[in-house]
Amino acid sequence: MSxxxxxxxxxxxxxxxxxxxxxxxxxxxxxxxxAFRLRVEDLDQRCxxxxxxxxxxxxxxxxxxxDGPVMYQSERQDAYRQAITHLRAEGLVYECFCSRRDIIExxxxxxxxxxxxxxxxxxxxxxxxxxxRASKVPSLRLRSQVDGFAVVDRLVGVSxxxxxxxxxxxxxxxxxxxxxxxxxxxxxxxxxxxxxxDLLTSAGRQSYLGSLLGLPPVEYLxxxxxxxxxxxxxxxxxxxxxxxxxxxxxxxxxxxxQAIWQSLGLAESxxxxxxxxxxxxxxxxxxxxxxxxxxxxxxV
Ligand code: GLU
Numbered sequence: 001m002s003x004x005x006x007x008x009x010x011x012x013x014x015x016x017x018x019x020x021x022x023x024x025x026x027x028x029x030x031x032x033x034x035a036f037r038l039r040v041e042d043l044d045q046r047c048x049x050x051x052x053x054x055x056x057x058x059x060x061x062x063x064x065x066x067d068g069p070v071m072y073q074s075e076r077q078d079a080y081r082q083a084i085t086h087l088r089a090e091g092l093v094y095e096c097f098c099s100r101r102d103i104i105e106x107x108x109x110x111x112x113x114x115x116x117x118x119x120x121x122x123x124x125x126x127x128x129x130x131x132x133r134a135s136k137v138p139s140l141r142l143r144s145q146v147d148g149f150a151v152v153d154r155l156v157g158v159s160x161x162x163x164x165x166x167x168x169x170x171x172x173x174x175x176x177x178x179x180x181x182x183x184x185x186x187x188x189x190x191x192x193x194x195x196x197x198d199l200l201t202s203a204g205r206q207s208y209l210g211s212l213l214g215l216p217p218v219e220y221l222x223x224x225x226x227x228x229x230x231x232x233x234x235x236x237x238x239x240x241x242x243x244x245x246x247x248x249x250x251x252x253x254x255x256x257x258q259a260i261w262q263s264l265g266l267a268e269s270x271x272x273x274x275x276x277x278x279x280x281x282x283x284x285x286x287x288x289x290x291x292x293x294x295x296x297x298x299x300v
Contacts, residue, residue, distance in 0.1 A: 003067070004029025004192040005185070006059070007039040010052035013243035016300055017196065017226030017234045019062060020260045024223055024295070025194035026064050026281060027288040037188040038066040042074045043180055054243060061253040063281030071188060073180050080175040083183045083213055084140060084168055092212060093168065095129055095138035096121040116164035117141065140169040142209065149208040153200070153220040155295070161204025182206050186215040197222035198233075226263075226298045234300075241300065257281065265294040 006025040008014060014022070029036045038059070040052045056070065087093050098106070098120050108118040122143065124132070132138070148160040167176045185193060193203075200222040207217065226234050234241055240249070250256045261284065 001035045001067075001189060002191040003035035003037045003189050004032070004194060005037040005039060005188060005190045006064070006066075006194070007041050007181070007184075008052075008055050009041040009044065010048060010055055011044060011046040012051065013239075013246075014055050014058055015226075015234045015238055015242040016246060016256070016259075017298075018242075019058070019246075019256060020226055020263060020298065021194060021196055021223050022059055022064060023062060023257070023260050023281065024221070024264070027285055028194055028221060029192055030282070030285040031288045031290065032192065034192060035067040035189070036065070037068065037071065037190060038064075039071040039184055039188065040073065041177070041180070042072055043174060043177065047074075058243065058247070061247070062257055063253070065282070071184060073184065076180065076184060076187075077175070079183050079187060080169075080179055083179060086213060087142065087168070090212070092143045093140050094122055094143050094165075095124070095133075096141045096165075096167070097124075097132040097136050097138050111147070112164070113162040116162060117166065119165055122165060137171045139167050139171040141165045141167055142212075144208065146208060149204040149211075151200070151203040151207055151220060152217070153203070153222055155221055155223070156197070156200065159200075161201055161207075163204050163208045166205050178202060178205050178209060182209045182213065182215065185218060186210065186213070191216065191218055192221065193218050194221040194223065197224055223295055224297045226300060228300065231299065254278065257284075259300075263295070263298045266292065 004025055006022045008018060026036055038056070042052060084093060102120065103117060106118040106120050108116070112118065142165055144163050144165050146163050149163050150158055151161045152158050166178055168179045169175050203220055203222070210217065228234055228238055228241065239245060247253060247256060250259055266287065266289070
């Protein structure tokens with residue numbers, strides 16, 4: 001069954017912006033009659049199992065019920081390896097020996113977006129590669145055939161987002177986020193991807209990679225950010241707006257849910273002013289109206 005999903009990285013407790021994204025992901029998926037999946041994106045060294053457990057507990061407190069088991073990216077190495085093998089067989093993978101500094105300092109064509117890989121190692125000969133391998137373990141990059149790809153977003157509309165020869169596997173052996181997310185969304189039958197709009201510029205790379213792997217396209221919902229009182233993006237450092245202090249400051253899960261609901265322009269339906277109403281997230285699904293809700297930057 002097709003699904004929506006929420007996919008947190010367990011490197012810090014979920015802040016209000018993360019929780020709003022999770023709640024919208026849930027409302028959108030359930031409203032559309034989709035299954036809802038949870039995935040813990042614990043590929044990174046900074047991720048901690050105890051943080052993942054706290055994140056899942058906070059999501060449950062808000063009333064999110066996911067279908068099937070939680071997927072952990074740390075257990076998915078074989079699937080990522082297979083995807084790279086598939087791309088390699090098509091001639092779409094190459095070894096890259098560049099350091100971060102090499103990339104910043106490399107000459108680039110004027111049309112290339114900032115931060116795009118300039119293609120330095122794309123055309124190395126076999127002899128050059130062998131010589132470099134003696135002193136450095138390479139990362140693996142996609143040999144991209146395009147420089148942009150159309151992304152379909154229910155909020156933003158259709159846009160063309162940049163694609164470069166992005167990393168599939170880092171030199172330290174870790175699989176890259178852009179690869180993992182595409183392989184895992186397909187494995188979880190995800191067709192609706194809800195997340196923060198800081199990832200919109202990654203969506204072209206991901207949609208393109210999905211097309212190369214023969215995977216079904218997904219529809220995105222990239223949500224605006226939640227900003228702190230000084231206009232700053234909420235970050236892992238805003239501890240007062242995450243975890244227990246956050247729940248306490250809103251008087252518990254119902255208060256957090258109410259604030260999120262109000263931020264969607266839906267205050268007059270559902271929770272209204274009564275936090276005590278004990279309305280559940282599943283009951284709010286009925287009142288989540290694609291025609292009436294609106295979501296903007298939320299300053300808290
Ligand atoms: N794991 C990412 C994060 O927590 C989200 C990735 C995604 O939704 O595609 O920011």
